[in-house]
Amino acid sequence: MKKIILSLLGAVFLLITTVYFLLLGSFPVMEGSLKIGDIDNEVQIYRDHEGVVHIDAKTRHDMNYALGFSMASDRAFQYELIARAGQGRLSEILGPDLVAADKLFRTLNSSYIRNDILTNLDPVVRKDLESFIAGYNYYLENSIRPIEYFILGIKPKKINLEDIYGVFVYLNYSFSPFMRNEIAYQQIMADVKHRDLKYLFANNEVDLSHRLRRVVEAQFIDYDDLLEGIGTFTGSNAWAISGDKTRSGKPILASDPHIKFSAPNIWYEANIKNEEEDFHMYGHFLPMIPFPGMGHNRNHGWGLTISYTDDVDLYQLDDDFYIVRVENSVIKVKGSTPINFNLKWSEKGPVVDEIVKTVNKDSKNIAAHFSFFQLGNKPIEGFYGLGRAKSFEEIKKATSIVKSPGLNIVYADAKGNVARLVMGDSYNRSHPFESDLVQSADRKILGAYDFDDKPHEINPENGFVVSANDAPKTIKEGIHHRGGWHSDNRYNTILESLKLRKNWDIDSQKMVQTASFSSHNATLLKLIGNAAKNSKLSQYESKALETLLSWKGHSRKDQVGPTIFHEMNIRIRKLLMDEMGDNYLNYCKAINSWTYYYRLLERPDDFWWDIEKTAPIEGRDDILMMAFKSTVSYLKGLLGDDISTWRWGRVHKLKFVHPFEKNKFLAKIFSHGPYEANGSINSINHIRRVKCNKGHTPVTGPSTRRLVDFANVDLSYGILPLGNSGHMLSPYYDNQRERFFNDEYRYQIFNFDLVKKSGPKVLTLRPI
Numbered sequence: 001m002k003k004i005i006l007s008l009l010g011a012v013f014l015l016i017t018t019v020y021f022l023l024l025g026s027f028p029v030m031e032g033s034l035k036i037g038d039i040d041n042e043v044q045i046y047r048d049h050e051g052v053v054h055i056d057a058k059t060r061h062d063m064n065y066a067l068g069f070s071m072a073s074d075r076a077f078q079y080e081l082i083a084r085a086g087q088g089r090l091s092e093i094l095g096p097d098l099v100a101a102d103k104l105f106r107t108l109n110s111s112y113i114r115n116d117i118l119t120n121l122d123p124v125v126r127k128d129l130e131s132f133i134a135g136y137n138y139y140l141e142n143s144i145r146p147i148e149y150f151i152l153g154i155k156p157k158k159i160n161l162e163d164i165y166g167v168f169v170y171l172n173y174s175f176s177p178f179m180r181n182e183i184a185y186q187q188i189m190a191d192v193k194h195r196d197l198k199y200l201f202a203n204n205e206v207d208l209s210h211r212l213r214r215v216v217e218a219q220f221i222d223y224d225d226l227l228e229g230i231g232t233f234t235g236s237n238a239w240a241i242s243g244d245k246t247r248s249g250k251p252i253l254a255s256d257p258h259i260k261f262s263a264p265n266i267w268y269e270a271n272i273k274n275e276e277e278d279f280h281m282y283g284h285f286l287p288m289i290p291f292p293g294m295g296h297n298r299n300h301g302w303g304l305t306i307s308y309t310d311d312v313d314l315y316q317l318d319d320d321f322y323i324v325r326v327e328n329s330v331i332k333v334k335g336s337t338p339i340n341f342n343l344k345w346s347e348k349g350p351v352v353d354e355i356v357k358t359v360n361k362d363s364k365n366i367a368a369h370f371s372f373f374q375l376g377n378k379p380i381e382g383f384y385g386l387g388r389a390k391s392f393e394e395i396k397k398a399t400s401i402v403k404s405p406g407l408n409i410v411y412a413d414a415k416g417n418v419a420r421l422v423m424g425d426s427y428n429r430s431h432p433f434e435s436d437l438v439q440s441a442d443r444k445i446l447g448a449y450d451f452d453d454k455p456h457e458i459n460p461e462n463g464f465v466v467s468a469n470d471a472p473k474t475i476k477e478g479i480h481h482r483g484g485w486h487s488d489n490r491y492n493t494i495l496e497s498l499k500l501r502k503n504w505d506i507d508s509q510k511m512v513q514t515a516s517f518s519s520h521n522a523t524l525l526k527l528i529g530n531a532a533k534n535s536k537l538s539q540y541e542s543k544a545l546e547t548l549l550s551w552k553g554h555s556r557k558d559q560v561g562p563t564i565f566h567e568m569n570i571r572i573r574k575l576l577m578d579e580m581g582d583n584y585l586n587y588c589k590a591i592n593s594w595t596y597y598y599r600l601l602e603r604p605d606d607f608w609w610d611i612e613k614t615a616p617i618e619g620r621d622d623i624l625m626m627a628f629k630s631t632v633s634y635l636k637g638l639l640g641d642d643i644s645t646w647r648w649g650r651v652h653k654l655k656f657v658h659p660f661e662k663n664k665f666l667a668k669i670f671s672h673g674p675y676e677a678n679g680s681i682n683s684i685n686h687i688r689r690v691k692c693n694k695g696h697t698p699v700t701g702p703s704t705r706r707l708v709d710f711a712n713v714d715l716s717y718g719i720l721p722l723g724n725s726g727h728m729l730s731p732y733y734d735n736q737r738e739r740f741f742n743d744e745y746r747y748q749i750f751n752f753d754l755v756k757k758s759g760p761k762v763l764t765l766r767p768i
Helices: 002-025 060-087 096-108 111-119 123-141 147-152 161-175 178-191 379-388 392-400 489-498 506-513 521-532 539-549 561-576 578-588 593-601 620-639 664-670 737-741 752-757
Strands: 032-036 043-047 053-057 233-241 252-260 268-274 279-285 294-296 300-306 312-316 325-331 339-345 366-370 407-413 418-423 427-429 445-448 464-467 653-656 672-676 700-702 705-709 715-719 746-749 761-767
Touching: 043 060, 043 752, 053 060, 053 752, 060 096, 060 123, 060 161, 060 268, 060 279, 060 761, 096 161, 096 325, 096 339, 111 161, 111 325, 123 161, 123 379, 161 233, 161 379, 178 312, 178 578, 233 407, 233 418, 233 489, 233 700, 252 294, 252 300, 252 407, 252 506, 268 746, 268 752, 279 379, 300 392, 379 392, 392 407, 392 418, 407 464, 418 464, 464 489, 489 506, 506 705, 521 539, 521 561, 521 593, 521 620, 539 561, 539 620, 561 578, 561 593, 561 620, 672 737
Parallel strands: 032 761, 053 268
Antiparallel strands: 043 053, 043 761, 233 252, 233 300, 233 464, 252 700, 252 705, 268 279, 279 294, 294 300, 300 407, 312 366, 325 339, 407 418, 427 445, 653 672, 705 715, 715 746
8 A cells, every 4th residue: 555655646746747847848038148040130028027028129020029939938828729719720639629619710710801801911010920920930949838738739830820810800709799699689589578678788779570580599609618718808997087187187098908817817018119110119919919909108008998889790591592602611620530611601791500509490591790701801900000100190090990899999198188989890780770689681781880970989078088898978860889788887987986086196096997896886775775674584684684785885805795785686687587598698698688687677667577487476676685585595505604704705706717727637737716806797896707607706807907197108007917927937927916816006117227227037139
């Protein structure tokens, strides 16, 4: 027995030692000097004490080359997975479980559209991309591959333009939920009777009179589960404050885009400059893209939020629909035979029966018209233009050339401008009020509205531009700008907070951006208190009610109130949606389901409150008390008899999920957490759950927090959930995690003199 134990211990020690040395061997080069043949002059790559890369180059080519080199050194495996996802090539390395995801992205990554975009790519943009690719591939070819590649038994793939385009495809999927939403609506329409269905939609005007010849029965595959650990966008906050409302007299820009938590996190921070064109930009870069998704310099800066403009229409075609073309491809599958995937294109767009998982012959021939499928889209040039703009007019031009993705660009500049610009197409439809549902084939897209007709917001009189995935408040009369927006909850909470002061500074803005508060909480608490007056409660329930009603609405991990409140919300919503049956879970996770919920809270006697399977006719107050009583009973069983111990942090714990999460052994090594977290669904600090059957486990939230005062661009503020490196042994892998959970910030250093004084690690690339 002793020998067996010693042998097992020896095997474990050998495994740990092997893993350690594989990690150590692929450690990023951060200091010293390297001779490289593909650059023109010496390039200094500084890594400050937070791990942010600062690139000081003489030429444009060298700057982009060094950025590619640095990204590859820190994030090669993560970026390859995202590029593969966007190309429909995950099954090739991860096996048959990913075939469904590959079919989705083979559809989105149409060869016809891809060829149009890449063939017509601006030559200047192409040259920058080629410089970046050269630096990226140099690192891959001349370094030991990261351990994840050894585990999968593959070698890093040299990247090309199609890989970068694949990332854009993946991001577009994450930015547009409408294909899955419309399928859910269609099912609910078929199943729910005797209820006013207009409340379901974010749009105020919906025409439900037109019925399809055939009822569409389908279930949208849960692709987010298949893509666990890769990271998808789920929302965002951003705002800009005019200099009239700040202490410094210059605008302040705030942004915290919401992305599913992953290990590593998504954003890569880099401060890049070159002498050749006097270019300098501090950027937050998306995977494998050398143009900042968000950035700032001394002149201007921008953040982004998902616009949730409805840019996808689904149509049910007749059986004899005209096939415009067929795109054939082969999906390679690890450990299995290849799969031929044939994608039919109709005049409306690709036929997506396999993606939406139609369940019978009468529900087939579903075609998708998606803004990303339209010729002339310039997403790569658009992001390039944002980073290269020298004026507000150039920012507008860069935004205007993008048909997809649908984003809000929240902007501020040193001259005093603040704005929210809508990126992506908004459609003029023949029957606009039917766009939330699967439509018949005779419905048409008449064209896209002009850029100037979109609901932008520029230098508003009140001095505040706020974007929180809400419906724009500036839609012009006669323009049918449709969307699947969130409720105004976060928008109102942010705007009401900003109106409290006229002398904002960075320190006070930190408090706003990290506020785990929603102004709507007080409204619901009042309704609960009033309902309780007519309900018979036990002594124990009364004590729980007293705890709930004394809560001030802040969802912080050390408080008890949010535990009761948010558990009640889950239960109220489930009772409210009981008529939906199995479709409840699909609709419940849609962000506009909160609009439906808040609308009905204002209508205490609406039939939606009635539970269909019970004899009495219930109203709002009945449901609130049913939810409250079951909440108290549930939490008592889960957390114990002592109500004072029901801390929010006990049930609100997040995990940074690695793509290896589905392997229980590897998950223990590569994933991180769980960690107790402040915040909640609908709070400004939007660390939240997504699904309605997984408790309160948050899976998404701020992917970074940024605050820039244009009176002092040299030192702005930010934080990442983990760190800037994707290498587990790097000191910059999770060095920011503790501060992130404590609602703290660090400096974002723009001034290179300050960078050099901070004692950075320095790597010099020298030409041969």
